[in-house]
Amino acid sequence: MPNKAKWRDSAELLVRFGVPISLLALSLLFVSTGWLRWALVVTLPLLLIAIWDFFQRKHTLRRNYPLLARIRWIMEDLRPFARAYVVEGDLEGRPFNHDERSLVYARAKGQLDSHPFGTELDVYSEEYEWLAHSIIPNEQAPTEWRVNVGSSQCSQPYSASLLNISAMSFGSLSANAIMALNKGAAVGGFYHDTGEGGLSRYHRSHGGDLVWEIGSGYFGCRNSDGSFNPEKFAETASDPQVKMVEIKLSQGAKPGHGGVLPGPKVTREIAEARGVPIGRDVVSPAAHSTFSTPIGLLEWAVQLRQMSGGKPVGIKLCVGKPHEVFALCKAMIETGIRLDYIVVDGAEGGTGAAPVEFSNRVGMPLREGLILVRNALVGTGLKDEIKIAAAGKVHSGAGLAMNFGLGADWCNAGRAFMFALGCVQSMQCHTDRCPTGITTQDATRQRGLVVPTKTERVARFQRHTLHALREMVVAMGLDNPWQIEPCHISERQNSARSDTIDNIYGFIEDGQLVSDPESTQYARDWTAAQAHSFGEAICRQ
Secondary structure, eight states: OHHHHHHHHHHHHHHHHHHHHHHHHHHHHHHHTTOHHHIIIIIHHHHHHHHHHHHOSSOHHHHHSTTTTHHHHHHHHHHHHHIIIIIOOTTTOSSSOHHHHHHHHHHHHTOOOOOOSSOOSOTTSTTOEEEOOOSSOOTTSOSOOOEEEOOTTOSSOEEEOSEEEOOOOBTTBOHHHHHHHHHHHHHHTOOEEOOTTOOOTTTSTTOOOEEEEEOTTOTTSBOTTSOBOHHHHHHHHTSTTEEEEEEEOOOSSSTTOOEEEOGGGOOHHHHHHHTOOTTSOEEEOSSOSSOSSHHHHHHHHHHHHHHTTSOOEEEEEOOOOHHHHHHHHHHHHHHOOOOSEEEEEOTTOOSSOOOHHHHHHSSOOHHHHHHHHHHHHHHTTOTTTSEEEEESSOOSHHHHHHHHHTTOSEEEESHHHHHHHTOOOOSOTTTTOOTTSSSOOOHHHHTTSOHHHHHHHHHHHHHHHHHHHHHHHHHTTOSSGGGOOGGGEEEEEETTEEEEHHHHSOOOOTTHHHHOGGGSTTHHHHHHOBTTBSSOSSOOO
């Protein structure tokens, strides 16, 4: 045993100091043979690094294993790429696996998007779900559909495409990315959501339709103290390029969480778009200051609609407490005020960085959130006037079809359009070191994103994905995607049993929440909801 320990200690010393000693010996060898220049160029910098590592006090590994320990940091940096291109199987990557990314890339580039040799999914596992096709496909179905957004209280309804660009702010995305997305939207005839970071010059650069998102920071329409400024809002909302206004209550990546944009990141262009001082920290509160109750939210929505000239005004939220959604419905019934649309953002959504606890443990996934909002509007008789949009990992025609079957009137996508721009899912969005120039303000990285080329990819991806949706509708024998019902969607519960969605989740009838709430699964939440407060009216047992 003593001999074993002695050899182990010797090996440990060799590993720890072998590299620096070898570099020193190599330097001396080069010097003795007259190759001084090569000694200095090749070995001396590494030797100096090793010496620095040995004496620095910040990192234990580098202090104990000079130079050699740096391999760990190199491997950490390379890990996402090695995992994506070498280690992962086609269906293993997250948030999007290789097959999902490849589908978007192929459609964006106009390449063949077919898959050979059958599905790679295990059709007898819970990962498989399917749409019911028809023996008699409807080849006479229209080649394109659009949805009219705007209640009876809206004087400028908007005809929206069935797939649009989800909210992504300038600042989170680069100027070139914003321009490519907006020009792609203009070419393809769909809309581009600004995100909560304000309406920048780059959003206006190519005339694509815009949905202006207003978050709790009121960027682009705020006073110096961060409060809402009606005059600034009216000026921007009257722009013909702005087609709808969206009040952001929460987002899938970090629902219920505010944010801080550090002063060093507030450049002149970002300050201009957001209406904030250059170089100063910018705070996005977790909650809005313009309202605190359901009725207050509706009254503010009416003001926004009037100040915008009658354009549709809606909300975006990741569903949290069900009674709060019902409270909003009760407020609409009590006041007679109608929102024009609701965007349901699933907890699986998110184009930027968020605290890991929020990404992993807060917020309702899209399927459950979409069903709940659908049931809330149908159950209160409001669905005919208020449209629903779905957002959260939407990237394919099949995904669109399933969302329509659960109650959506159209869908929004964020990361899928980032893939169309060339995103490689390097997971560097929050570091300002995005290798594809999409989520960085670094001009040298942005130059790699060529706007005219990426414009074509954005428009092409959207067009081919909607074509795939039409093929799904045709195969199901339907006239349009709004005819897809929960009974047309099946999923596995285990290897021996599957069922249709309507037998797994509860879908309530028109007006049922008002006429007979006790017969629904929402009886307790409906009772807890109150039009005058987002709080609960009863203590839940």
